[in-house]
Amino acid sequence: MCGSWSTRSPAGRPDRLVAMSRLVIRGARHPGDIAVEDGRISAVGPVEAQPGDHVLRCDGDIVTAGLVNTHHHLYQWMTRGRADGCNLFDWLVHLYPVWGRLSVDDVRAAAMVGLGELAATGCTTASDHHYLVPRGDDEVFDAIVDAAGTVGLRLHLSRGSMDLGESRGGLPPDHVVEDRDAILASTESVIARHHDGEMVHVVVAPCSPFSVTPELMVESADLARRHGLRLHTHLCETVEEQAHCLERFGRRPVEMLEDWGWVGDDVWLAHGIHIDDDEIAMLGRAGTGIAHCPSSNARIAAGMCRVTDLRAAGCPVGLGVDGVASNEVGGLFPEIRQALYTARLREMRPDALMPADVLEIATSGGARCLGLDDVGRLAPGQRADLAVWPGDDLADVQDPLAGLVLGPDRRARHVLVGGRPVVVDGEVVGIDLAGAHRDLAERSRRLWDGA
Numbered sequence: 106m107c108g109s110w111s112t113r114s115p116a117g118r119p120d121r122l123v124a125m126s127r128l129v130i131r132g133a134r135h136p137g138d139i140a141v142e143d144g145r146i147s148a149v150g151p152v153e154a155q156p157g158d159h160v161l162r163c164d165g166d167i168v169t170a171g172l173v174n175t176h177h178h179l180y181q182w183m184t185r186g187r188a189d190g191c192n193l194f195d196w197l198v199h200l201y202p203v204w205g206r207l208s209v210d211d212v213r214a215a216a217m218v219g220l221g222e223l224a225a226t227g228c229t230t231a232s233d234h235h236y237l238v239p240r241g242d243d244e245v246f247d248a249i250v251d252a253a254g255t256v257g258l259r260l261h262l263s264r265g266s267m268d269l270g271e272s273r274g275g276l277p278p279d280h281v282v283e284d285r286d287a288i289l290a291s292t293e294s295v296i297a298r299h300h301d302g303e304m305v306h307v308v309v310a311p312c313s314p315f316s317v318t319p320e321l322m323v324e325s326a327d328l329a330r331r332h333g334l335r336l337h338t339h340l341c342e343t344v345e346e347q348a349h350c351l352e353r354f355g356r357r358p359v360e361m362l363e364d365w366g367w368v369g370d371d372v373w374l375a376h377g378i379h380i381d382d383d384e385i386a387m388l389g390r391a392g393t394g395i396a397h398c399p400s401s402n403a404r405i406a407a408g409m410c411r412v413t414d415l416r417a418a419g420c421p422v423g424l425g426v427d428g429v430a431s432n433e434v435g436g437l438f439p440e441i442r443q444a445l446y447t448a449r450l451r452e453m454r455p456d457a458l459m460p461a462d463v464l465e466i467a468t469s470g471g472a473r474c475l476g477l478d479d480v481g482r483l484a485p486g487q488r489a490d491l492a493v494w495p496g497d498d499l500a501d502v503q504d505p506l507a508g509l510v511l512g513p514d515r516r517a518r519h520v521l522v523g524g525r526p527v528v529v530d531g532e533v534v535g536i537d538l539a540g541a542h543r544d545l546a547e548r549s550r551r552l553w554d555g556a
């Protein structure tokens with residue numbers, strides 16, 4: 106049985122109480138007690154009671170570091186369940202024109218649901234790669250930041266972009282791409298408006314080799330490095346992408362990455378599937394990260410990421426849900442087991458990836474991809490970003506972490522971000538998640554009615 110936040114003073118909001126007093130999580134089966142002070146973990150293991158402690162009983166529950174999502178497209182929630190059975194390029198061609206009609210309010214509504222679902226499934230740091238800004242409406246980034254603040258998650262806000270339309274050899278229709286100078290000016294503005302290095306990190310993120318010009322890739326890298334920010338893009342997702350690069354440039358995608366000056370420890374790539382041994386060694390030496398999105402990769406049959414080889418080479422590897430149009434769930438917890446199963450199947454080796462490995466990928470591996478060294482671990486000094494998982498049904502399982510990873514899907518009982526409660530007793534406290542789902546479903550119906 107798990108205690109709840111009922112110990113808080115009826116007059117006080119839980120976040121204020123947590124900020125003013127020490128919070129002690131007691132009775133968890135793993136890792137034992139945890140003390141939280143000033144937004145950070147101050148002790149793990151037996152914690153002696155002090156007067157004024159705010160105690161959260163979690164008897165028999167399992168506590169992990171909050172999950173870190175390294176790749177997502179929140180806006181895609183409105184187009185889930187479409188273009189199934191298509192490969193990546195056909196799927197994109199089907200959806201680009203629909204995405205081009207999304208309003209800023211649509212994106213805000215999708216972000217509320219997407220971030221709410223991430224919180225409910227134990228995520229504390231989210232990434233959103235938003236690359237459709239068809240009318241130059243970069244208020245869309247304000248809307249996404251607003252949603253993250255309302256839900257209470259840390260956000261890596263990737264200012265995505267596309268500047269290569271169909272008429273110049275790109276995949277997206279011309280009306281959904283932007284002018285390169287406008288993209289760079291907007292990116293500067295988004296950085297100035299939103300990057301605080303704590304709750305919001307702005308990332309510079311041209312979309313993919315078949316939707317951007319080499320000039321945008323090079324200038325984006327310059328811009329990011331002038332500001333000390335990270336770079337993110339899709340790469341090596343499908344064999345079709347590789348064929349496109351060989352045909353258009355006579356170069357493999359990773360060779361192009363080198364040409365653009367994008368091989369470095371300030372870069373993480375979404376997918377990273379079709380990479381050969383030499384390329385893995387080079388990316389590993391550089392410390393370039395990979396966002397592994399196993400469900401999305403399976404849905405569109407993109408391939409299976411060489412997770413164990415990448416990790417052995419030194420690449421940070423994190424998990425990503427990817428957009429819900431290619432994932433259909435939008436929760437990070439299910440990706441943990443999917444990643445474990447995918448690695449074992451790919452290698453035909455039952456110990457290719459063990460529960461502790463995949464939990465590390467879902468937490469500290471993701472944090473490394475995002476350039477964060479103070480989230481992702483349950484250790485003194487780390488930010489108090491953590492997830493409490495119900496453990497009632499796992500009491501008979503010998504290894505609680507293995508039970509968590511291999512057992513039934515579950516939603517978090519409580520989630521803290523910087524010690525502040527974001528999910529309490531299974532409810533996302535910042536928003537009415539059920540109401541947000543209803544609003545989004547109605548918007549989605551209107552979007553498709555207008556198709």
Ligand code: ZN
Nearest residue numbers: 339375427428
């Ligand atoms: Zn993606």
